[in-house]
Amino acid sequence: MISEITSYNKIRIAQQFSRAANTYNSAADVQLDIAFDAMKYVSYHYKKGLDIGCGTGRISRHLATRCDTLVAMDLAFGMLTYAKQINLSDDLSICWLQGDADFLPMADNSVDMVFSSMMLQWSDNQDAVMSEITRVMACGANAVLAIMCDGSFNQLNDSWQTIDNQRHVNHFSNAQTWLDAAKSQGLKVTMQEKQYVTWHQNIRQLLSSIKSIGANVLLTSQDSVGQSKCDSKNVLNRHTLQHLETFYQQKYAENMQLPLTYQVCFLYCSK
Numbered sequence: 001m002i003s004e005i006t007s008y009n010k011i012r013i014a015q016q017f018s019r020a021a022n023t024y025n026s027a028a029d030v031q032l033d034i035a036f037d038a039m040k041y042v043s044y045h046y047k048k049g050l051d052i053g054c055g056t057g058r059i060s061r062h063l064a065t066r067c068d069t070l071v072a073m074d075l076a077f078g079m080l081t082y083a084k085q086i087n088l089s090d091d092l093s094i095c096w097l098q099g100d101a102d103f104l105p106m107a108d109n110s111v112d113m114v115f116s117s118m119m120l121q122w123s124d125n126q127d128a129v130m131s132e133i134t135r136v137m138a139c140g141a142n143a144v145l146a147i148m149c150d151g152s153f154n155q156l157n158d159s160w161q162t163i164d165n166q167r168h169v170n171h172f173s174n175a176q177t178w179l180d181a182a183k184s185q186g187l188k189v190t191m192q193e194k195q196y197v198t199w200h201q202n203i204r205q206l207l208s209s210i211k212s213i214g215a216n217v218l219l220t221s222q223d224s225v226g227q228s229k230c231d232s233k234n235v236l237n238r239h240t241l242q243h244l245e246t247f248y249q250q251k252y253a254e255n256m257q258l259p260l261t262y263q264v265c266f267l268y269c270s271k
């Protein structure tokens with residue numbers, strides 16, 4: 001059953017990524033590096049592939065050259081609209097589909113390769129989403145999954161803690177939880193972790209790097225129902241921003257630049 005919290009979060013995720021569709025490609029350099037690192041694991045040619053959380057489709061185009069047909073799926077309608085437009089002239093066999101990773105709109109055992117980069121951390125439940133991925137994988141299929149995990153945005157989270165004890169940064173599950181979720185589905189899995197760091201001139205630029213890719217949705221949990229529907233506490237005033245910047249600078253700056261860490265686990269699975 002889909003809870004009210006889940007669907008409320010999903011609507012906000014879809015809206016925010018849809019809004020960011022036009023700015024995503026120019027702002028998402030680190031996401032591109034991560035996706036290309038993940039693509040190194042896609043080593044065969046497949047009959048049917050699935051790209052879950054395809055965003056603007058810039059990775060889907062590369063994946064499509066490795067598949068007879070590729071289903072490129074995303075929750076955000078705005079992302080798909082943008083992806084279809086910019087990939088219109090390509091002579092690639094891509095089927096664009098709106099859908100939710102937690103409830104894949106695909107038949108059992110229907111794909112040979114599942115790819116997903118920087119999306120699964122938005123899922124509600126690791127076991128449920130891994131069960132869905134396993135369900136749609138045909139026998140012998142591969143899955144290549146790059147997932148943001150624990151340790152990501154730690155400097156930002158730490159800096160916020162000096163201001164109040166509210167949650168301002170989403171919780172990221174640890175890599176071991178993702179590994180266990182994949183293994184519990186009976187998949188054969190190998191995992192690697194890698195850290196990426198982006199550098200920013202100031203806190204405004206750092207926060208806007210997150211907003212420009214649509215990842216600025218703070219997910220609502222059971223214990224904060226009602227609070228987050230009123231977003232006034234999340235409004236950033238100049239004083240708060242200054243405090244955040246000062247702490248961040250003092251604790252983390254190198255050569256006057258502010259680092260932001262993306263901790264990513266890569267799961268390579270076969271069924």
Ligand SMILES: C[S@@+](CC[C@H](N)C(=O)[O-])C[C@H]1O[C@@H](n2cnc3c(N)ncnc32)[C@H](O)[C@@H]1O
Pocket residue numbers: 013014017018028031032035052053054055056059073074075076079099100101102116117118119122123213215
């Ligand atoms: C950070 S972007 C990554 C896009 C692309 N994979 C890339 O590497 O550039 C995350 C994407 O996941 C999508 N997304 C978030 N939650 C989703 C869900 N439950 N099901 C499918 N897509 C989802 C967002 O709409 C967004 O386009």
